[in-house]
Amino acid sequence: MKAISPPPPADRRWFLNRLLRAGLGTLGIGALGWAFWDRRGPRPEEEIAAGDPLPDYSIPDQAKRLAVVHGAERGANVTAALAALGGMQRFIRAGDRVLLKVNAAFAAPPMLGATTHPDIVSHVARLCFQAGARQVLVTDNPINDPASCFALSGIAAAAQSAGAQVILPEARRFENYSLPHGRLIRHWPLLREPLRRVDKVIGLSPVKDHHRSGASMALKNWYGLLGGRRNIFHQEIHTIIAELALLIRPTLVILDGTQSMIRNGPTGGSLDDLKPTQTLIAGTDPVAVDAAGAALLDKTVDDLPHLRMAERLGAGTVDYRSLLVK
Amino acid sequence: MPIVITRRISQIFFFALFVWFCVVATVGERFSQLRGWPINWFLQLDPLSGLGLLLATHTIYAGLLWGVVTLGLTLFLGRWFCGWLCPFGAWQQFMGYLGKRGLPASDKIARNRPHPAQRVKYWLLAALLAAAAGDLIQWILSGVPGPSDAPPSGWLAAALQTGLLDPIALMHRTFNLFVIPLAEGRIYPGAMSIGAIFLIFTLLCLWVPRFYCRFVCPLGALLGLLGRWSIWRIGKKENRCADCRLCERDCEGACAPAGTIRVSECVLCMNCLDPCRHDLIGYRTQPSAAGQHASPDWTRRQVMACLATGVVAAPLLRLDGAAAAGWNPEVVRPPGALAEADFLARCLKCGQCMRVCPTQVIRPAGLQSGFEGLWTPMLDFRVGSSGCQHNCVACSHVCPTAALRPLSVDERLGRGAFAQTGPLRLGMAFVDRGRCLPWAMDTPCIVCQENCPVSPKAIFTREVWQPVRDGRHTVRAVAASRVVVAATLIPGRYGTGDYFCRGEDGDPMAIAANDADALIIASGAAEKMPAVGGTLEILIRLQQPYVDPARCIGCGVCEHECPVQGRRAIRVTAENESRQRNHKLILF
Numbered sequence: 001m002k003a004i005s006p007p008p009p010a011d012r013r014w015f016l017n018r019l020l021r022a023g024l025g026t027l028g029i030g031a032l033g034w035a036f037w038d039r040r041g042p043r044p045e046e047e048i049a050a051g052d053p054l055p056d057y058s059i060p061d062q063a064k065r066l067a068v069v070h071g072a073e074r075g076a077n078v079t080a081a082l083a084a085l086g087g088m089q090r091f092i093r094a095g096d097r098v099l100l101k102v103n104a105a106f107a108a109p110p111m112l113g114a115t116t117h118p119d120i121v122s123h124v125a126r127l128c129f130q131a132g133a134r135q136v137l138v139t140d141n142p143i144n145d146p147a148s149c150f151a152l153s154g155i156a157a158a159a160q161s162a163g164a165q166v167i168l169p170e171a172r173r174f175e176n177y178s179l180p181h182g183r184l185i186r187h188w189p190l191l192r193e194p195l196r197r198v199d200k201v202i203g204l205s206p207v208k209d210h211h212r213s214g215a216s217m218a219l220k221n222w223y224g225l226l227g228g229r230r231n232i233f234h235q236e237i238h239t240i241i242a243e244l245a246l247l248i249r250p251t252l253v254i255l256d257g258t259q260s261m262i263r264n265g266p267t268g269g270s271l272d273d274l275k276p277t278q279t280l281i282a283g284t285d286p287v288a289v290d291a292a293g294a295a296l297l298d299k300t301v302d303d304l305p306h307l308r309m310a311e312r313l314g315a316g317t318v319d320y321r322s323l324l325v326k
Numbered sequence: 327m328p329i330v331i332t333r334r335i336s337q338i339f340f341f342a343l344f345v346w347f348c349v350v351a352t353v354g355e356r357f358s359q360l361r362g363w364p365i366n367w368f369l370q371l372d373p374l375s376g377l378g379l380l381l382a383t384h385t386i387y388a389g390l391l392w393g394v395v396t397l398g399l400t401l402f403l404g405r406w407f408c409g410w411l412c413p414f415g416a417w418q419q420f421m422g423y424l425g426k427r428g429l430p431a432s433d434k435i436a437r438n439r440p441h442p443a444q445r446v447k448y449w450l451l452a453a454l455l456a457a458a459a460g461d462l463i464q465w466i467l468s469g470v471p472g473p474s475d476a477p478p479s480g481w482l483a484a485a486l487q488t489g490l491l492d493p494i495a496l497m498h499r500t501f502n503l504f505v506i507p508l509a510e511g512r513i514y515p516g517a518m519s520i521g522a523i524f525l526i527f528t529l530l531c532l533w534v535p536r537f538y539c540r541f542v543c544p545l546g547a548l549l550g551l552l553g554r555w556s557i558w559r560i561g562k563k564e565n566r567c568a569d570c571r572l573c574e575r576d577c578e579g580a581c582a583p584a585g586t587i588r589v590s591e592c593v594l595c596m597n598c599l600d601p602c603r604h605d606l607i608g609y610r611t612q613p614s615a616a617g618q619h620a621s622p623d624w625t626r627r628q629v630m631a632c633l634a635t636g637v638v639a640a641p642l643l644r645l646d647g648a649a650a651a652g653w654n655p656e657v658v659r660p661p662g663a664l665a666e667a668d669f670l671a672r673c674l675k676c677g678q679c680m681r682v683c684p685t686q687v688i689r690p691a692g693l694q695s696g697f698e699g700l701w702t703p704m705l706d707f708r709v710g711s712s713g714c715q716h717n718c719v720a721c722s723h724v725c726p727t728a729a730l731r732p733l734s735v736d737e738r739l740g741r742g743a744f745a746q747t748g749p750l751r752l753g754m755a756f757v758d759r760g761r762c763l764p765w766a767m768d769t770p771c772i773v774c775q776e777n778c779p780v781s782p783k784a785i786f787t788r789e790v791w792q793p794v795r796d797g798r799h800t801v802r803a804v805a806a807s808r809v810v811v812a813a814t815l816i817p818g819r820y821g822t823g824d825y826f827c828r829g830e831d832g833d834p835m836a837i838a839a840n841d842a843d844a845l846i847i848a849s850g851a852a853e854k855m856p857a858v859g860g861t862l863e864i865l866i867r868l869q870q871p872y873v874d875p876a877r878c879i880g881c882g883v884c885e886h887e888c889p890v891q892g893r894r895a896i897r898v899t900a901e902n903e904s905r906q907r908n909h910k911l912i913l914f
């Protein structure tokens with residue numbers, strides 16, 4: 001034990017010194033308390049702002065257009081469709097940063113058609129770079145393990161070969177977002193970070209049967225930008241697809257029906273589930289593109305209620321014939 | 327270079343190598359992924375795994391033959407594995423160093439005095455090996471000529487529990503299920519006990535250096551038993567000594583080199599060599615001039631008691647019935663798992679299969695499959711990033727003991743040479759109609775059907791039109807596609823694309839939208855409008871999921887994706903699993 005030192009003399013200087021220290025300590029504690037004082041307590045979720053609105057990525061003052069091309073070779077189809085629309089330079093300007101939203105939902109090889117075909121990814125990425133794009137990002141929030149999905153679907157290799165960069169849907173890339181006037185997309189995790197980094201968004205989707213919604217095409221592809229327990233949206237699948245049509249106003253969408261998954265979708269798993277429909281549809285109005293794509297699955301607009309719902313919300317038109325380029 | 331520095335470099339190298347093998351054990355072709363890294367090498371070098379498996383299965387599986395190298399070297403060098411290679415030993419030695427840093431030499435020496443409890447590890451070894459040997463004893467007895475009415479096989483069971491205490495399995499478990507997942511921000515249910523055991527023994531080293539090695543480690547005990555025959559060993563060159571005990575200041579094994587050395591306790595840390603001012607201690611082929619205890623400090627009585635305990639413990643553990651009629655259907659084993667009794671005779675609980683799983687859907691079991699099954703792999707479709715990927719066989723190939731038998735993708739999918747046997751089934755999905763949204767709550771969903779990866783899908787649906795609650799209304803007026811009803815409706819409620827309406831005797835017509843008092847009938851269905859004054863019934867179109875038992879492989883993707891989060895509305899149980907013939911449920 002250390003010896004206890006005797007108390008110092010109790011003079012005035014000593015007392016003033018102690019008084020000063022006590023006063024400063026009280027002031028310091030008070031200042032700290034004031035700085036951290038929360039008068040109201042936590043607010044309800046609805047009062048918390050959820051995200052600044054997403055920009056419109058479409059080209060302003062450009063009439064909506066749509067091109068349908070036929071052929072068995074995906075690269076040639078992409079080239080032909082974009083030529084019909086006036087070339088990639090109509091959509092991508094020098095220095096643009098472009099996001100390719102692919103459908104990489106499942107860890108399945110490309111030949112099974114459950115994911116965007118890697119040829120589409122590499123071709124579109126190259127066309128973007130040729131049009132002067134500075135950077136091309138590729139992303140999706142798949143259903144199966146993300147890294148496996150991008151690897152097995154061949155999308156990662158295709159992106160790499162074209163010089164594009166795959167963005168995996170890590171938790172830090174999501175932000176809570178509320179769609180203005182939306183009913184379902186309220187305070188919902190959105191894969192926002194890659195969207196913040198780009199000027200243009202291009203959707204690349206396969207044509208797939210979907211037992212719940214009728215089809216998974218260009219609009220359903222935006223589902224892969226949602227995070228969280230998005231499965232509950234299946235209760236109102238058509239409403240959520242219509243809201244997604246409002247959420248993302250893309251620069252361009254490309255619907256690849258070179259092979260279409262006509263049954264057992266959206267997972268497929270067998271070559272028997274595919275049909276060589278040899279069609280590729282590209283356009284600036286995703287509602288019209290999906291309306292045109294319905295026929296590939298032997299469906300009509302009436303079989304896909306979300307298309308008319310999206311049209312009523314002002315996201316596009318189901319009358320795709322009016323947009324066809326000659 | 328002093329021998330102690332060499333030893334430290336060796337320990338650091340092997341510790342780093344061990345951590346590296348744990349880190350790279352993920353599916354992929356990058357340098358930092360599985361590729362060809364021998365991630366099981368430490369488990370294979372560990373002769374306790376090999377010996378346990380030899381007793382339990384009468385075979386030494388594949389790379390476990392490496393254990394022979396360890397045993398052979400031990401016969402020459404002593405417990406080099408403990409002092410120079412074992413990553414848990416190195417970790418404990420480091421913690422022990424932290425614990426005694428700055429203490430006076432006398433306190434350090436006191437910490438390294440031999441303790442009677444050091445014999446406990448030999449007891450544990452005897453009991454663990456005896457528990458694994460039940461089947462071998464049975465096998466030998468069945469070959470002995472004698473009365474032909476010998477009891478049927480099964481009353482002597484083999485229970486391989488060496489993995490509970492084996493330091494290499496313990497380290498793998500700790501890194502695979504506790505350290506790395508924590509670093510990655512994931513949690514395995516049941517990993518708390520695994521982490522707690524590691525941390526407890528880590529902290530105990532601050533008090534007694536190498537606590538686990540000295541008192542618990544059955545692998546150390548096994549090598550200690552062999553050490554009595556080792557050619558080289560630590561000992562005094564002459565039996566004269568100032569009795570300063572400085573050689574025991576940092577003695578890791580607590581083997582008393584200053585006095586009569588306990589050879590079986592010496593871990594070859596070599597810390598006794600340099601402190602001796604008279605250079606009396608050496609690592610030599612001669613026994614110590616001061617005499618030595620070659621064998622552990624245990625009695626024949628204790629050994630017999632421990633062996634008997636082990637032999638009896640195995641069938642006793644089986645009495646919980648988890649490997650027999652009382653099997654727990656919640657325990658779905660990874661693909662390639664052997665039938666439960668054979669599986670338990672091999673599983674080391676090392677967690678390699680859980681680490682390598684690309685969707686991290688394998689978790690360590692708690693007591694779901696009995697005490698024997700503690701920390702063994704089971705699928706938990708609420709954890710991980712998906713269900714069990716049906717074209718993946720990674721876990722079956724990393725299993726060091728073939729508790730998960732190596733599968734080919736063809737065998738798993740039932741194609742090629744396996745087309746006749748059909749796909750491997752882990753279990754079967756059952757819809758819980760009391761929780762499923764379309765079944766119990768008239769709410770569309772079928773996420774399970776969407777995600778079923780089998781082609782054709784094992785989950786199919788049947789369409790029904792259910793009348794909605796309070797959905798019968800009198801028709802007031804009909805104008806074009808607009809039907810006005812005598813009721814107040816919530817605007818937009820029936821405009822989701824899933825609602826239909828039906829007159830007295832008509833087919834359901836799709837509703838496109840509704841406002842406060844009228845329904846808008848979708849085009850294409852508006853040809854048979856209801857009559858004014860008649861009754862209109864609002865229906866919801868539901869697709870109710872069914873499981874096709876002939877197609878379901880029990881991968882659990884449906885259970886993982888089910889939006890009913892707490893207790894899923896579709897769940898996979900081990901019913902119909904391929905590995906256990908007597909769990910077969912469906913004939914085709």
